[in-house]
Amino acid sequence: MPELPEVETVRRGLEPVMQGARFERVETRRHDLRWPLPGDFAARLEGQTVSGLGRRAKYLTVDLASGEVLLMHLGMSGSFRVSHEGYERRPGKYHHEQPQHLTHDHVVFHMSNGAHIAFNDPRRFGCMKLIPRGRLAEEPLLRALGPEPLGNTFDAAMLARACRAKKTSLKAALLDQRVVAGLGNIYVCEALYRARLSPKRRASTVASRAGAPNPRAVALVQAIRDVLNDAIRAGGSSLRDHRRTDGELGLFQHQFAVYDREGERCPRRRCHGTIRRIVQAGRSTFFCPVCQR
């Protein structure tokens, strides 16, 4: 499910209910997420106070007063739901739902301020991990991540450098979290569309030549930033699983120009192209073959 805008939406939803609160009780209803939760997972959290919430690429970080960090990833289908009325009486995803929506609530945080925060993840590709703050830099899951696309260090020169030696397509390069961290299939397609660049183009063609800045890299960086900011403003994209922490839908799917729009007219003014779907590196790519070159 979630790419950077969805994870950031979740972070913003969790922050007001977690920051300053204490984990009173932690329920681990299933231990077999992407990696098994450690046996002492709940015990290490209980009693801890949350000093802040952060995000690195598609990872959420919960800073604990103890100096440990709770690192969480939503995988493909993970979501968090906050309730104040008590966990068991929390409404289901759909009105007709009986308490089976509990089936995929694998971890529940009962906070000292009365908030109940349930992590739901049908496909169990998500993960949670506790790491001492001092060892965050060497954490294997974070270690190889490239720059934050909305951060100050990410610019055309950096993107150009990261793509220089790449033999793959531009699409595959942007999905590579070492090049830039936080994009997934939707936002790569949308950013390439906005930058008018073909997903099939070799990644190395956005690299600089003879030290001169490459206008393609400049456009791409701007397109990436714009699409991510627009998506965050809309609360992310809700296709299947993504919800805001209050259960409301994200709305950015209504602004897709190409993603999941195979066969439709290209929305760009005066472009008469038709959106195509191709498969690259095993994933669907949507693009306009006329205006994306």
Added chain:
DNA sequence: CCGCGGGCCTGAGAGC
């Protein structure tokens, strides 16, 4: 080192 394909899981939707 790099790039690719498989695999991890469940559920939704299409087609028969």
Added chain:
DNA sequence: TGCTCTCAGGCCCGCG
């Protein structure tokens, strides 16, 4: 209604 098949916002790992 029900079965089978394909596909899905991600990412680790092993192979060549």
